[in-house]
Amino acid sequence: MSALAGRDVWVFDLDNTLYPADHEVFDDIGERMTAFIARAVGVDHDAALALRERYFNDYGATVVGLVKHHGVDAAAFLHDVHDVSLDTVDPDPDLGRLIAHLPGRRIVFTNGGRAYAHRILARLQIETAFDSVFALEDAGLTPKPERLAFERLIAAAAFDPARAVMFEDHLRNLETAADLGFATVLVGAASPPAPYVHHAAPRLHAFLRAVLDNQSLTAAPASPSERG
Numbered sequence: 001m002s003a004l005a006g007r008d009v010w011v012f013d014l015d016n017t018l019y020p021a022d023h024e025v026f027d028d029i030g031e032r033m034t035a036f037i038a039r040a041v042g043v044d045h046d047a048a049l050a051l052r053e054r055y056f057n058d059y060g061a062t063v064v065g066l067v068k069h070h071g072v073d074a075a076a077f078l079h080d081v082h083d084v085s086l087d088t089v090d091p092d093p094d095l096g097r098l099i100a101h102l103p104g105r106r107i108v109f110t111n112g113g114r115a116y117a118h119r120i121l122a123r124l125q126i127e128t129a130f131d132s133v134f135a136l137e138d139a140g141l142t143p144k145p146e147r148l149a150f151e152r153l154i155a156a157a158a159f160d161p162a163r164a165v166m167f168e169d170h171l172r173n174l175e176t177a178a179d180l181g182f183a184t185v186l187v188g189a190a191s192p193p194a195p196y197v198h199h200a201a202p203r204l205h206a207f208l209r210a211v212l213d214n215q216s217l218t219a220a221p222a223s224p225s226e227r228g
Ligand SMILES: [Mg+2]
Pocket: 013, 014, 015, 016, 017, 168, 169, 170
């Protein structure tokens, strides 16, 4: 945990970091995106799916490509596609308690829309663990991994990235974060696959428990035997 020592701004990605989005909800959102694109651009389902994937890969968020190339109303798109049932998402209050114990500030930083982020955090029962949510609209529709997205977060939340930790499931987002001075944690990985990944967290809960144990050890006074 040495890369995390002394850091007190904890920044979390949302999808596939704070909950498993390889999930019915994500499929539903994806289907709604494809249908929206088909309607807005006037193409069939397969062409819409191809555009959706291409813009996600090219820009980090499908909506960015739709605004740029088709003049789609970002707010209407984000509202429409995230209007899905969250009934299949399991609440995770244990995770909320762990995050709430991290000393300092806790922030969600997502390429997803603001309304969806708040809905899913509420459904997970972890919303109160966070001081703020910085969503795609807050970044001016500039998604991670663009440096500008991180710079806007840093400016809005007013912190020094040398004091911050970024938790993410997407490798490419951690490269920018590390470059800016964040300590980085790749969630869902067994080991760090690149030099700019400082820690791997196969399971976020276990990793946070270890961080908190480590902090209490560091913060605890020396034991009587050590004092001699
Ligand atoms: Mg993610």
